Amino acid sequence: MEFVNLKATELRLGLPGRDETEEQSSSCAKNNKRSSSEMESSSEHQESGAPPPKAQVVGWPPVRSYRKNVLQQQKKPESDGSGMFVKVSMDGAPYLRKIDLKCYKNYFDLLKALENMFKCTIGVYSEREGYNGSEYAPTYEDKDGDWMLVGDVPWDMFITSCKRLRIMKGSEAKGLGCL
């Protein structure tokens, strides 16, 4: 039968379970930063350049996950380079395409790109007539799930609310243009 490790119950002022007697040095000198223990060894190399990213301790600083996530999202709104890809379908086409809305500065650029991609003519937008007169009308599904005509709202509002694009054939699109 094994005996209890009496050393573990030995009286001491330092951390139980450790052997070093120098643990009893004054607390001012204590530099046992658990979070940056990896930094201790690299401190001599920190002459220039940004300090290396700190090893993250679980649950420290004590910020709740929801808050952390919200801040992360807001800090890099569009600079993370992930793009704003939406599907584009065209009536009659065998497969869909995907485009990055962030690549375009305005409706003109977008429509030109779509015309190129699908080899079609979309024509010019007018508030009263929509795309009347052209063979195709570009439409998009917004955040509410409604199908809208491309061009009615300001560009910035469009790219944030557009979930997917559909290029409708002229005959169907007539309904949209004549509102």
Place this chain on the structure above:
Amino acid sequence: MAYSFPEEVLEHVFSFLSSDRDRNAVSLVCKSWYEIERWCRRRIFIGNCYAVSPDIVIRRFPEVRALEMKGKPHFADFNLVPEGWGGYVHPWIRAMSAAYPLLEEIKLKRMVVTDESLELIARSFKNFKVLVLSSCEGFTTDGLASIAANCRNLRELDLRESEVEDLSGHWLSHFPDNCTSLVSLNMSCLGSEVSFSALERLVARCPNLRTLRLNRAVPLEKLPNLLHRAPQLVELGTGAYSAEIRSDIFSNLTEAFSVCKQLKGLSGFWDAIPAFLPAMYSVCSGITSLNLSYATIQSPDLVKLVSQCRNLQRLWVLDYIEDTGLEALAASCKDLQELRVFPSDPFGAEPNVALTEQGLVSVSEGCPKLQSVLYFCRQMSNAALVTIARNRPEMIRFRLCIIEPQAPDYLTLEPLDTGFGAIVENCKELRRLSMSGLLTDKVFEYIGNHAKKLEMLSIAFAGDSDLGLHHVLSGCESLRKLEIRDCPFGDKALLANAAKLETMRSLWMSSCSVSFGACKLLGQKMPRLNVEVIDERGPPDSRPESCPVEKLYVYRTVAGRRADMPGFVWKMDGDKALSADGSGNKPREVVERLGSSYAINFCTWLSYSLQSVPNTDARIITCMGQRNLFC
């Protein structure tokens, strides 16, 4: 004399007692008062769901109408409690669905709630009125749909900070057209969009709606529609506070706010754009509570807003406010009681804002009613803490998080013992304290000596030895909750103060130096405590007795061991470590030998340690030793 009063009279008198403490006192007077009181207790608060069982509660209090209960330990907020630990509410709902058909209110915090539970609530309680789920998880929007559809008299649905699996926004449309009873709706934690027209109609038909907290997906342009339909709102949480900068959107918003003359509280403000802040100016003078902690707005715009809120009592804000902003706050908001400053970049290596200890000092100087503080910063000094303590002796809650663990006083490089010592010495009403920075055993001595009203203490990366823990456990008379992480506290102080643990709700220790052997001993000697070891490395008895456990959670209970422990939690029971399946394998004799050697060594250790501490009452040490040792 009790016999000469009819029961109804006593019941009527007792109905004026709302505090649990008063009711508990009343029930101890005599048997007949106990009986009368238990039949007329309507509200129950259970601070730890495992401290008691549903059967025990139902047996004693047969006519409960409102239940408030908490589950997981506080450190679960910071991911220190593994998934699957427990805190399931379903057994309670099941038991109450049979026993309390007239139940009206359920308020839960840090508990696991399933759709099944929500459906059972919706089916079982015909008069259900209030559901508050604070930091809960485990349910989806389908469960919410059940509640919306079936609770005819629903008054409050508050999901604050819960983690909801968001399947769709359709749940809101399940409120029937004849539901007009809503007083409070908080859906701020949800991600998906609800049908705006359904929301509009719901708001329009609930004339008593006082609190409406929208989620981020509700666009700012549509907010006026809601405000016009609910001008009686007292608390509003906006959705995303940004839109295309257009004058019509701005003027609609301004007009809508001006119609809400009763607004006292504002929150939300995700993605806030400064251009739209002035739309709120008309309500600022009435605002007492402002939560801008999701608004990434810079200091000048924050100051413009906050300095209009002369009656502000509570402010939550990001550290973008900086020291200058806090100075302005201190100058304008003389009624301020609570300040919380959250970090905008908690994991950044370098400070990204000019927020230091000075901001907090300014507020402590300028705001005479300040009593509750939560402050994240990157530097602190003893001098600042001493100043704050002297300025605000009525402080009740003080939570300071210096982002770098074990950061010393940045001016003197000394530990922050003196500073926190001043806090506990001056602030005699202090009930809650969270500390950070470089701290030695000395600060715990101050706390043990002075913090007599302290109820909750949070410690991280602090202390040198068991003496620190011993000071706290032996000195803090009002202590109810103690949570410790990454401190060199071990077996001795814990075992010597075992009896203290029965006077507290709970103790949490993680990444400390408490050995498995000590945990077993504690569990053996204290049958009214559940001593639970949480260790994801596998069974603790597969490692040496002296090996420290990962996490320890100790709480008092009258319900015995819980039946829902997951595989990584072991209850220390008798002479065995009982895992979920009840197995264990250490002989009794070893544990007893361990116990006696601890006891002898502790006596010697205690007197040795305390010799170096001046002004200690030797008489108390001896009494302490006799009371707390159990060999």
